[in-house]
Amino acid sequence: MYALLDAVEAIRIFMERGGWVLWVILIVTFVMWALIIERLWYFRTVFRKERQKAIVAWNDREDAKSWFAHKIRLAIISQIRLDLTQGLPLIKTMVALCPLVGLMGTVTGMITVFDVMAVLGSGNARAMAAGVSKATIPTMAGMVAALSGLFGSTYIERKAEVEAEKLEDSLTLDH
Numbered sequence: 001m002y003a004l005l006d007a008v009e010a011i012r013i014f015m016e017r018g019g020w021v022l023w024v025i026l027i028v029t030f031v032m033w034a035l036i037i038e039r040l041w042y043f044r045t046v047f048r049k050e051r052q053k054a055i056v057a058w059n060d061r062e063d064a065k066s067w068f069a070h071k072i073r074l075a076i077i078s079q080i081r082l083d084l085t086q087g088l089p090l091i092k093t094m095v096a097l098c099p100l101v102g103l104m105g106t107v108t109g110m111i112t113v114f115d116v117m118a119v120l121g122s123g124n125a126r127a128m129a130a131g132v133s134k135a136t137i138p139t140m141a142g143m144v145a146a147l148s149g150l151f152g153s154t155y156i157e158r159k160a161e162v163e164a165e166k167l168e169d170s171l172t173l174d175h
Helices: 002-018 020-044 046-059 067-084 088-120 125-170
Strands: none
Touching: 002 020, 002 125, 020 046, 020 088, 020 125, 046 067, 046 125, 067 125, 088 125
């Protein structure tokens, strides 16, 4: 119980040192990972059913060789590919947004440092320390969040491509 309270207190202190920008990074990261987890859930549950439906619909067709049949096949593959990559541009945007918000934290932290220097002079290192932590912590947090999201989005993008190619191979033209 005390370990949990200590962890919560450490997180609270970390968030205070990082300033309000750290809260923005936390929200962006939470939404980004919620979208990544949704996509992973989609691959494990919904996509399997959709893939099977598409294969059954294609195999139930009598005509698989005409020009019209080829266009239907392409439409099925395109729709599945669209479904697989849904939300990916938003995830990539949030990955790109994390370091930018971290950079905003750097700027606001440096403004705090300059304010302290203007009021107290450059000799008071303790007074400037709060601004320095507000400048460095959000930068680090934004980079860590972006890296984690980059791994997630790359995995989803590759998984979507592999699954679309597997589906394309499953929809044979000569059945």
